[in-house]
Amino acid sequence: MNTPQDVKMRVYSFGDRVADGNSAMKNLLGSKGANLAEMSIMGIPVPPGFTITTKTCTEYNQIGKDNVVSLLMTEVQIAIAKVEKSMGTRFGSNENPCLLSVRSGSRVSMPGMMDTVLNLGMNDDSVKGLIAKTGNSRFAWDTYRRFVQMFGAVVLGVSALTKEDQNPFEEIVEKYKRNRGIELDSDLDVADLKQMVRDFKDLCEMQTGKKFPENPWDQLWASITAVFDSWMNPRAIYYRTMQQIPEEWGTAVNVQAMVFGNMGENSGTGVAFTRNASTGENIFNGEYLINAQGEDVVSGVRTPQQITLKGSKTWAASAGVSEINRKTKYPSLEELMPTTYAELNTTQAILEKHYNDMQDIEFTVQEGKFWMLQTRSGKRTAAAMMKIAIDLLAEGLINEEQVLLMQEPSKLEELLHPVFDGEAIKAAKIIAKGLPASPGAATGQIVFFADEAHKYQFSILVRVETSPEDLEGMNIAKGILTARGGMTSHAAVVARGMGKCCVSGAGSVIVNYKTRQMTIDKQVFHEGDWISLNGTTGEVYKGKIRTKDGELSDDFETIMKLADKYRVLGVRANAETERECKNAIKYGAEGVGLCRTEHMFFEGERIMRIREMILSEDETGRRKALDKLLPIHRQDLKEVLRAMANLPVTIRLLDPPLHEFIPHNIENQKEMAFEMGVSIETIKQKVQDLKEFNPMLGHRGCRLGITYPEITEMQAKAIIEAALELKAEGIKTFPEIMIPLIGTVKELKLQKELLKTIIDRIFEEKGDTIDYLIGTMIEIPRACLIADQIAEEADFFSFGTNDLTQMGFGYSRDDAGKFLPIYIEKGILKSDPFQVLDQEGIGQLIEIATKKGRATKTQLKIGICGEHGGDPSSVEFCHTIGMDYVSCSPFRIPIARLAAAQAALR
Structure with a gap:
């Protein structure tokens, strides 16, 4: 028999204004269980029940079903007795049956990813x-x-x-x-x-x-274990991977007495939001159905009705429903059940003020009696996320720090997504209209099955209604269109959480899965046909429509200013062109943390000169080709430095192996031979000469500059001469020359000495100087371990985490896609280490190098320039170990700025 302590550890009861837990216990009780307990304490009418803890889910996955059921048996029996007493019913009774619901409940909302069973106990x-x-x-x-x-x-x-x-x-x-x-x-x-x-x-x-x-008890144990099992189902695993939710968190199981919305015309059920989840407007809104249960509302099997009169009128207008039809067939809850609506409206206001956040609530009305089934912080778009927080600040409910901590950095990318071009949309033909379930613009080719969303580069997933099994396809598709479902349907809620454009409940759309066709007003659309969706208006258009970059709102600027106020970590951009630099400035970059010069050499005359150098038989020939490249390279760098005037620009010397500049298929080799005026055999021989078994570990980085010092000389001239020319124009620049891929101090020293020789010569020739730095990219594990020695020669470190991850794990970036998904699925890795920095392993190398480098040179400037610079968890790590800045692609700069502020506040 279990001890009382064991009971307390695994089962927490709630109901009748008392509860064993509260909202602070989300890690143990899950979000749903903790909030049910909190609402019970607050006196809000909640059907009584109990929560089996998330730790029990972990136990379940460790010791198995039978052992956990045995551990839980006594606790659950005691908890069921409390429910029976509260409801005046008996579980398993044939005369006065107590029916139960069994629902999952993780720490964070995972809409539809795990399993639910309602009306348990029926036979x-x-x-x-x-x-x-x-x-x-x-x-x-x-x-x-x-x-x-x-x-x-x-x-x-x-x-x-x-x-x-x-x-x-x-x-x-x-x-x-x-x-x-x-x-x-x-x-x-x-x-x-x-x-x-x-x-x-x-x-x-x-x-x-x-x-x-x-047998009701057999039904109950089967349902509880099914919920635990669902934590490890494929859709839940995929969602956790996508949202970076740790597997070890587990899910709670919530068992509650059933209350019934399907008892007739004075009963119903609904889902509501205390504010608009798409726009953030302070307007109570939601959907309900009479004589229904909760699954009917979210599944889209019936057209839901609007809760408020205002929402009902707005919905009717957008759906083309007449006012008479709205009043008779689709009246609002406010009109149909004014007393119930008043109780619901009062409750939603209390809950929002209590939690200081927009709430997603579920309720049931049983023969006129109002019951709350759930409250949680609602999924919302990025625009709504910002507006809600700013409005709550203005209302005095939260402070500036809370505003920032309420933001999800990764969601900011939504705001940079394209919208339809104004001129193109004028000529577009509207073929259907649904509900604007998740804003944005999407254009693509029709697919009807989620597992085929990858079939086209741009796909639109068209379904009668989506289900949790469609999650991966929804994530891949550019947009989602459903024939059924409302603003609280699975498609709508999940799409908003993903930042994915979605139009739901387009009633004129008839989907035939067998023939793979969609029919709208007798017009047939086949798989592969192009359509476009406007998730802001709910309009569906025929064909492909041109898009343009999204526009940033005042709310975005407010959040970014707040982030800059609190963050300590600097944020730079990875950029190689004037256009990228201007975008970087637009999004708040404080400089360039990585200018990959090789990206400047892949087009036009530039690649011709590089190829001429590669084909040269001796140093004289290489210098001749590089002399032709110098003015072009100088001008390219000048544009970058000009765009980033008064800001630091870290310029990496040539890094990739030379084979990347030569074509490897015969047709392109013939074209190159013609352009260069040599035989095809010469090109083939050069390809063979440059071939390496492991090119990413071969002749690249500083090894190129050491074996071909003339390359380093040309780049030094281009950088310094560009900066001096801009100085003459009155533009101040701060170039930082970065030597890549060093593994020994001697490599850095040789390249640094060469650079300084060239730079001093230019200063003498021009009779002028500029400020500059010479540093290195730390991307080889050995360099991390001798960072104290390297710091003697370096003005700065920049961690190249892409290569450091590749070499630290021994994973090829180009080939890891074959096994990384399996590794993540099997739990070998929690996430892709090329997307999310591995803090346990690679992070230790970075921390060691940072401490060693600063031990030698206390003011050593340190940053990170791999793709991890835009990942929120990686940014937090960089802040924690005391880096000066992170660098990322221009479009991820807002994410890094916000993540840096949150790291400082935490």
Whole structure:
């Protein structure tokens, strides 16, 4: 038997204004469980229940199902007894049945990724007891068929046999509706529902080979373990990987007494947001259905109605519904149930003020009685994220630090996504209109199945409605269009969380999966046809529409100014062109942390001169080619330095192996031979001469400058002469020359001496000087370990984490894609180390090098310029170990600025 301490560790009860937990216990109880406990304490009407902790999920995955059930048995029995006492019902009773819901609940919202079972406890006897108790046969049989359907799908794994097939349960429902000539599930009568239960059970038995379980306790344990199992299902793993949610967090299981929104015309259920999740406007909004349960609202099986009168009128106007039809067929909750609406409206205001954040709430009305089922911080777009925080600040509910900590840095990329070009959209033809579920613009080719979203470079996923299994395809697609579902549907909520353009509930869209066709007003669209979506207006257009860069809002500027106020870490850009530099300045860069000069050599006359140098047989020939390249290189660098006037620019000397500048297919080799005036055999021989077994570990970086010092000389001249010319124009520059890939002090010393010789000569010739630095890129593990010696020769360190990760792990960046997804899936790695810095291993090398370097030279400037410079967790690491700056691509600069501020505040 378990001790009381064991009970407390695994099961926490709530309800009747008391609870074992509270909202501060999200790590243990999950977000849903912690908030249910908090609402109970606050006196908000919450159906009683209990939460099995996230730690138990970890135990479950370690010691297995049977052992965990044994550990939980006594605690759960005690908790069920509390629910029975509170509700005046008995679990497993045939006369007065207590029915339960079993839901998942992780620390952070994972909408639809894990499993839920409602109406648990129904069987052939309890349905009779429910009829006797309520006098409502239709409600009882509707509840029974819902349970069999959900338990069959979630716990028993009953599903469509092929992806072209309809959900088998829904197929049965549709057959009954066709036979009766009705449109809605709520129009099915008792006879239909009774037979449907039998058909559903037969389907379960056919697919599983076992009888459908009748014992409520068997149903309960199967559902609890199914929720634990769902933490490790493919869609949950994919979502966790995408959102960087650790596997070890686990999920809680929330078991609650059922309250019923399907008991007739005075019952219903809904989902609402205390503010607009798309725009951030301070407007209470949401959707509900009469005579329904929660899954009906989010699944899109029926057209949901708006909660507020204002929202109802706005929805009707956008959907083309007349005012008369709106009032009769789609009235708002505010009009239909004013008392319930008033209670809901009061509750949402209390919850938002209590949590100081926009809330996503779920509620049920059972025969006029109002119940809250959930509250959580709502998923929102980047624009809404900023506006809500700024408005809460203005309302005095939060302070500046909280404004910054409420932001998700990675979501800022949404704001930089393209929008439709104004002129192009004028000529576009609108073919359908749905709900503006998630803003933005998307243009692409139609795909009908999530696992085929990769088929086209730009794809639009078109579905009747999405399900959690569609997550990966939704992430790949440029936009999502659904025929059914409202603003709180799965497609809408997940798309907003992803920052993905989505139009939902486009009722005129008819999807046929078998023929792979979409029909709109008799016009047929096939797989591969181009369509465009406007997630801000809900409009669907025929064909491809030109897009343009998004425009930054005043809210964005406000958040960035706040971030700059609190951050310590500098933020620079990786940029090689004037255009990139201007974008970098636009997004707040404080300089260039990496100018990859080789990127300047891949086009036009530049690559001709590089190839001429490569084909030269001796130093004289190489110098002749480099002399031709010098004025071009000087001008390119001059444009970069001019764009970044008064800001530091770190210029990396030539880094890649020379083979990258020569074509490897025969057609391009012939073209090169013609352009260079040599034979094809000469080109082939040079390709062979430059061939290396491991080119990324071969003749590249400082090794090029050491073997061909004339390359370093030319680049030194180009950099310094460009800076001097700009000085003569009155423009101040700060070039920082970076020597790449050093592994020994002698390599750095030789290149530095050569650079200084050339630079001093230029200063003498020109009779003028500029300030400059000479430093190195730390990207070889050995360099990290001798950083104290390297610092004697370097003015700065810049960590090239792409190569450092490659060499530290022994993973080829070009080939790791073959096994990294499997490594992540199997839990060998938590995330792709080329995207998220490995702080345990590679991070230790960086920290060692930083400490050693500063031990030699206390004012040594240190930064990072790999792709990790724009990853929030990596930015926080750089702040923690005391770096001076991070550098990233121009479009990730806002992310780095915000992440740096959050790191400072934490």
